[in-house]
Amino acid sequence: xxxxxxxxxxxxxxxxxxxxxxxxxxxxxxxxxxxxxxxxxxxxxxxxxxxxxxxxxxxxxxxxxxxxxxxxxxxxxxxxxxxxxxxxxxxxxxxxxxxxxxxxxxxxxxxxxxxxxxxxxxxxxxxxxxxxxxxxxxxxxxxxxxxxxxxxxxxxxxxxxxxxxxxxxxxxxxxxxxxxxxxxxxxxxxxxxxxx
Amino acid sequence: xxxxxxxxxxxxxxxxxxxxxxxxxxxxxxxxxxxxxxxxxxxxxxxxxxxxxxxxxxxxxxxxxxxxxxxxxxxxxxxxxxxxxxxxxxxxxxxxxxxxxxxxxxxxxxxxxxxxxxxxxxxxxxxxxxxxxxxxxxxxxxxxxxxxxxxxxxxxxxxxxxxxxxxxxxxxxxxxxxxxxxxxxxxxxxxxxxxx
Amino acid sequence: xxxxxxxxxxxxxxxxxxxxxxxxxxxxxxxxxxxxxxxxxxxxxxxxxxxxxxxxxxxxxxxxxxxxxxxxxxxxxxxxxxxxxxxxxxxxxxxxxxxxxxxxxxxxxxxxxxxxxxxxxxxxxxxxxxxxxxxxxxxxxxxxxxxxxxxxxxxxxxxxxxxxxxxxxxxxxxxxxxxxxxxxxxxxxxxxxxxx
Amino acid sequence: xxxxxxxxxxxxxxxxxxxxxxxxxxxxxxxxxxxxxxxxxxxxxxxxxxxxxxxxxxxxxxxxxxxxxxxxxxxxxxxxxxxxxxxxxxxxxxxxxxxxxxxxxxxxxxxxxxxxxxxxxxxxxxxxxxxxxxxxxxxxxxxxxxxxxxxxxxxxxxxxxxxxxxxxxxxxxxxxxxxxxxxxxxxxxxxxxxxx
DNA sequence: TTCTAACCGAGACGGTACGTCGGGTCTTAAA
DNA sequence: TTTAAGACCCGACGTACCGTCTCGGTTAGAA
Numbered sequence: 001x002x003x004x005x006x007x008x009x010x011x012x013x014x015x016x017x018x019x020x021x022x023x024x025x026x027x028x029x030x031x032x033x034x035x036x037x038x039x040x041x042x043x044x045x046x047x048x049x050x051x052x053x054x055x056x057x058x059x060x061x062x063x064x065x066x067x068x069x070x071x072x073x074x075x076x077x078x079x080x081x082x083x084x085x086x087x088x089x090x091x092x093x094x095x096x097x098x099x100x101x102x103x104x105x106x107x108x109x110x111x112x113x114x115x116x117x118x119x120x121x122x123x124x125x126x127x128x129x130x131x132x133x134x135x136x137x138x139x140x141x142x143x144x145x146x147x148x149x150x151x152x153x154x155x156x157x158x159x160x161x162x163x164x165x166x167x168x169x170x171x172x173x174x175x176x177x178x179x180x181x182x183x184x185x186x187x188x189x190x191x192x193x194x195x196x
Numbered sequence: 197x198x199x200x201x202x203x204x205x206x207x208x209x210x211x212x213x214x215x216x217x218x219x220x221x222x223x224x225x226x227x228x229x230x231x232x233x234x235x236x237x238x239x240x241x242x243x244x245x246x247x248x249x250x251x252x253x254x255x256x257x258x259x260x261x262x263x264x265x266x267x268x269x270x271x272x273x274x275x276x277x278x279x280x281x282x283x284x285x286x287x288x289x290x291x292x293x294x295x296x297x298x299x300x301x302x303x304x305x306x307x308x309x310x311x312x313x314x315x316x317x318x319x320x321x322x323x324x325x326x327x328x329x330x331x332x333x334x335x336x337x338x339x340x341x342x343x344x345x346x347x348x349x350x351x352x353x354x355x356x357x358x359x360x361x362x363x364x365x366x367x368x369x370x371x372x373x374x375x376x377x378x379x380x381x382x383x384x385x386x387x388x389x390x391x392x
Numbered sequence: 393x394x395x396x397x398x399x400x401x402x403x404x405x406x407x408x409x410x411x412x413x414x415x416x417x418x419x420x421x422x423x424x425x426x427x428x429x430x431x432x433x434x435x436x437x438x439x440x441x442x443x444x445x446x447x448x449x450x451x452x453x454x455x456x457x458x459x460x461x462x463x464x465x466x467x468x469x470x471x472x473x474x475x476x477x478x479x480x481x482x483x484x485x486x487x488x489x490x491x492x493x494x495x496x497x498x499x500x501x502x503x504x505x506x507x508x509x510x511x512x513x514x515x516x517x518x519x520x521x522x523x524x525x526x527x528x529x530x531x532x533x534x535x536x537x538x539x540x541x542x543x544x545x546x547x548x549x550x551x552x553x554x555x556x557x558x559x560x561x562x563x564x565x566x567x568x569x570x571x572x573x574x575x576x577x578x579x580x581x582x583x584x585x586x587x588x
Numbered sequence: 589x590x591x592x593x594x595x596x597x598x599x600x601x602x603x604x605x606x607x608x609x610x611x612x613x614x615x616x617x618x619x620x621x622x623x624x625x626x627x628x629x630x631x632x633x634x635x636x637x638x639x640x641x642x643x644x645x646x647x648x649x650x651x652x653x654x655x656x657x658x659x660x661x662x663x664x665x666x667x668x669x670x671x672x673x674x675x676x677x678x679x680x681x682x683x684x685x686x687x688x689x690x691x692x693x694x695x696x697x698x699x700x701x702x703x704x705x706x707x708x709x710x711x712x713x714x715x716x717x718x719x720x721x722x723x724x725x726x727x728x729x730x731x732x733x734x735x736x737x738x739x740x741x742x743x744x745x746x747x748x749x750x751x752x753x754x755x756x757x758x759x760x761x762x763x764x765x766x767x768x769x770x771x772x773x774x775x776x777x778x779x780x781x782x783x784x
Numbered sequence: 785t786t787c788t789a790a791c792c793g794a795g796a797c798g799g800t801a802c803g804t805c806g807g808g809t810c811t812t813a814a815a
Numbered sequence: 816t817t818t819a820a821g822a823c824c825c826g827a828c829g830t831a832c833c834g835t836c837t838c839g840g841t842t843a844g845a846a
Contacts, residue, residue, distance in 0.1 A: 006816020202795030398821030556748030594790025
């Protein structure tokens with residue numbers, strides 16, 4: 001049986017590291033952030049840092065994840081159209097935030113780091129998609145939209161639009177754009193529009 | 197009047213550097229590529245390299261640009277549907293190629309390097325978009341598709357889908373998917389579908 | 393109160409660096425020696441090297457110092473004349489050795505590097521002078537030579553002769569020359585000569 | 589027979605280079621002086637510079653030589669004691685000047701550059717020694733000093749004292765010191781002292 | 785006058801060493 | 816066993832200088 005031996009890990013260290021990382025990733029570009037700086041800001045040894053997160057990218061995912069969770073909980077009422085708009089505004093805000101370069105740099109890293117890939121999928125992409133899918137499922141059950149087969153493709157088109165516009169082309173997406181996009185989306189899959 | 201003074205820059209050095217960079221970016225991840233390695237492979241001094249390209253990202257854009265130009269010239273016959281399919285297959289191939297991580301890393305860099313941003317826009321994004329737009333214009337003139345107002349949005353959705361699926365979610369897009377996507381796109385904007 | 397924090401510096405690294413430097417300074421000219429080569433030979437990171445010695449010259453002084461210490465301990469018996477001859481032969485050997493160019497290059501550096509100046513003084517010049525002075529003092533006490541006031545000047549003349557002849561004019565000084573020089577020196581300050 | 593073909597070398601370029609080198613060696617340490625800077629200051633191409641002087645050290649010897657010539661012509665009257673004092677003051681001034689580090693750096697280079705060695709010998713050391721020897725010869729003829737056999741050794745001791753004191757130990761030599769040194773020297777070799 | 789050869793200033797060339805910096809690991813003594 | 820501190824190895828970075836080479840153009844004497 002495995003007993004817990006030695007000094008237990010300090011929760012304070014965890015918190016200090018995340019706080020420091022969140023702060024530093026906010027005000028500096030991903031590349032310019034050094035693990036050393038985070039360790040110093042957190043008042044923590046580098047080993048303590050690496051014992052919890054294997055590398056900079058992994059720590060960055062942690063920070064991003066917490067940012068997503070914050071966003072997620074803020075939008076939670078209204079009908080499907082409202083939900084969708086709220087979710088997409090959340091996504092827009094995240095992609096336009098100071099963490100934009102952290103997101104894209106992490107995505108870059110995932111190209112040749114499978115573990116990070118998995119982590120990023122589960123802690124960042126999935127949670128964002130999940131909101132959309134939960135809402136969608138409820139909307140279908142409530143008869144708000146058609147039970148289309150390939151909503152994956154449509155969702156990817158929707159999300160892709162945001163990633164591409166904001167991160168690649170670097171045109172920001174205003175609220176009016178989002179209304180138009182959502183309405184176009186609902187025009188395709190919504191039930192009410194065929195009733196009109 | 198400005199005369200040409202001093203020894204002119206060697207075209208051979210240009211070529212050697214680009215060839216070396218293309219080769220090395222192909223077989224190594226962007227992060228693992230060092231400017232020093234490129235200089236050595238090209239048989240060129242580091243100063244010669246930095247005289248032309250200020251940093252790794254700028255050189256990477258050069259390499260990507262030439263890859264895009266190669267792709268572009270390969271697809272050039274058939275009707276609009278054919279063209280669109282060809283173009284998107286080209287985009288898919290590029291985003292799925294060994295240069296995928298170079299592209300995403302360059303995009304990452306553009307987040308905090310305005311000059312690189314401009315360069316990437318003009319030498320990579322614009323050329324790719326241009327193909328689509330030229331074809332579109334011709335298609336409208338020939339009455340193949342509706343003269344819709346906001347084809348920008350639709351194109352971004354299309355391109356975004358590819359960037360998102362391949363680079364972010366990392367699901368590859370097969371030929372069948374492309375047919376489906378194009379048909380869905382034409383169902384929205386094509387004229388023939390309203391005739392059905 | 394100052395406690396010892398962090399990982400202590402590795403004595404093994406110190407030793408490896410000094411051994412490597414000694415070896416490389418021996419077989420290459422000072423100018424051709426690179427810090428990188430020393431680091432590699434020592435199996436040590438460049439940072440580790442620069443953490444201890446700020447530059448090539450400082451490291452060279454370290455190497456020279458250890459060479460002086462080796463020489464010093466070799467000559468230690470006989471009367472004052474014998475001692476003087478031994479010491480000057482040691483100086484001659486050092487200035488004629490493979491380290492000659494290291495010595496002169498370090499002296500060159502001291503012209504515009506005060507810290508190196510101090511270091512060179514304390515770790516190289518002083519130890520060499522000290523031998524002569526100790527012997528002198530003993531010789532005076534034992535009545536072998538006159539208690540002259542300005543032996544500094546005479547010593548500088550003696551040492552200067554060696555530096556000038558070997559390093560500047562680059563004529564080597566043979567054993568016979570040394571005997572002559574010492575006898576001339578003792579003819580000036582020795583007691584026995586006035587007794588003859 | 590070799591005829592002079594092509595455009596003759598520009599005297600103006602020679603002068604400009606020497607002037608620039610003299611100026612720059614004066615105000616910067618030898619190490620910090622770059623051939624490029626001299627070429628720019630002289631308004632001359634680097635090739636023009638290297639066509640005349642093979643490297644920095646060779647050019648430095650040129651500068652030093654001209655400095656020696658300047659000094660030489662300044663002292664030329666009085667008896668031998670006066671001459672010797674003047675000459676040594678000239679040497680002292682040169683070794684204490686802004687060119688001190690140039691001298692020592694050139695000496696350093698001569699350790700592994702035989703051509704420079706020859707050049708330095710003929711253009712710097714010899715001229716300085718020559719003054720002393722000419723004066724000595726005349727003094728011997730005029731019966732001012734003994735016709736000693738090995739005045740080489742004594743001269744080396746004298747010059748060595750200056751090089752060692754000023755460049756190595758870096759104690760400056762004041763006028764009073766020079767008087768003392770000269771008188772000690774003449775006490776050894778002078779005729780008048782035995783007459784007193 | 786035209787030709788030829790060496791020159792000129794400017795600056796790019798291949799090399800090479802520099803000293804710094806960051807990543808991720810390891811080693812202390814203390815808790 | 817974890818902690819903070821900080822040294823460790825590794826290797827890329829971008830700069831600077833070396834001494835050479837290549838431009839277009841100049842300057843002389845020879846043909």
